[in-house]
Amino acid sequence: MRVTSSSLPAARGSAPARRPPGRPAVPLDRILATALQLVDEEGAEALSMRSLAQRLESGTATLYRHFTNRAVLIGHMVDRVLGEVELDQGALAEMSWDQACQAVAQAMFDTLGKHHKVAPLLIEQTPIGPNAMMLRERCLAVLLGGGLSAGLAARAYASLARYVLGFAIQLAGSDNGAEREQVSAYFHQLSPAEFPATLAVADSLPVSLEDEFAFGLELIINGLRRLHAR
Template sequence: MERIIAAAMEIVEEDGAEALSMRALAQRLGSGTATLYRHFGNRAALVAHVVDGMFGAVEVTAEEFAAMGWRQACRTIANGMFDILRRHRNAAPLLAEQDPMGPNAMALRERCIAVLLDNGFPPRTAAHAYATLAHYVLGFAIQLKGHGGPDRDDARVAAAFREVDPHVYPATAAVADALPVRLEDEFSFGLDLVLRGLDQLRNGE
């Protein structure tokens, strides 16, 4: 099974999530599709296993989560998933295909929601909080594919911002030295805002 999942991830990393199919995987493994269907009923089942393997790379125990407190637990989960998807930049669309329900994904969800419930979040708010964090990470991860690639020239973009006409774009010119904002910095900044908002919900503000 590990060999099959590893081969599936190779396809995704080399050719993109849309290239992953039972036929392509069988060709990669040098076997027939009938062999794969004995392990996976369809492509969706295959995707579920690939995605769950990525969730399994976030190695934090329930005891460690409980000791962190809810903010650090949420931050650890978000940063952990973002780091994984940064290493596997073509894989993010797979997470958009279905809600992850494998054992690793369920364990991660359970640990995070348990910390939220233990820290005074009502059940509905805890559920929304985890879903929001998960989709926040996914939204940024999908953008990773176009960032840091061989065709991206941040220095050129930064120079272009510094050259804008301050009479036409005065606000942009005022912040030009801070542009463009690195995606990783945007992610951290936005995550802080999300956690602050959750804190206000928890406190009934």
Template sequence: MERIVAAALRIVDEEGAEALSMRTLAQRLGSGTATLYRHFDNRAALVAHVVDRVFGAVQLNREELVAMGWQQALRTVAHTMFDALGCHRDAARLMVEQIPMGPNAMALRENCIAVLLDSGFPPRVAAHAYATLARYVLGFAIQTNGHGGTGQLDAAQMPAVFRSVDQSLFPATLAVAGSLPVPIEDEFSFGLELLLSGLVQLHDDV
């Protein structure tokens, strides 16, 4: 099983999420699809195992997270998840197909929600907080590792872009041109801090 899932993840890394199928995996392993179906009912079951293998890289236990305090715990989880997905070119796209429910993903979700509940967040807010955090990380991971790169202009391209438009129409953008483009890692950290600030307000209002 371990060898099969590892091979499936390599296909995703090398060829993209859409390339992963029972047939391509069988070819990669030099076996027949019948062999794979003895382990996985369908592609969705295979994807679930591949996704959970990625989550296995997020090694954070509850005691560690509790000791950090809830804000640092969520910050650490978000950055660790982002880094784990960053190690695999297209794995984030697999997570769009289904909610991760493997043992590694469930353990991470359980530990994060437990920290939030222990810190005084009501159950509904704790559930929404983790779901929002996970979706936030996933969205940035897709932009970073998906096809076409980050979708951002290289810094060297920015002057040429501004010369090609009527600058009088975009004075505010021109005023911040020296700070553009914002590296996607900086965008991620900045947005994460905004998310955490909002949760602080919710926590204080409880």
């Protein structure tokens, strides 16, 4: 569902616009791909106009031809990631509103899971790029199509989006299998006298972040069903 924009063609017969002296222009798509690679590898805090220019083997002036500042760059990069969310419109159309809503939220989470270091950048600004707008539109359409009121649909989408983002941000530190094994072993060694309840469920601890997300998402959807039923 990725949406891209293209520049208008030059007027027929006109001479190509002259660029000021300096480094050659870098295509927007390459800039965004490189920015995303930088964040995936080094984290959101590593992204700056200077660090990105160095990766591109160019100068910051080249970037400022496309973006007025880092915030604008982040907006474009975030929208590029949201454009990777895969939604099967045919399958969604055959689902009930609650099933479709759950599928959209899961797809968003799966995509951010591939770029978990990008997730913190989503809290810096409300995504309003073309991909973000289309994703929001489709989710709201599902909710409204299911008969939810405008107010409930808006709050439901906002809550789901923040829920997805909150879990996606935690993904960066959830892939340490060795640490999970250590925590599990610790729980199993607890004193039955002091921690009988924890020891009773030790075989199920710690719960993986993915399982927590799926369980919590089901609770949210169930809550929306009950609100809608009122």
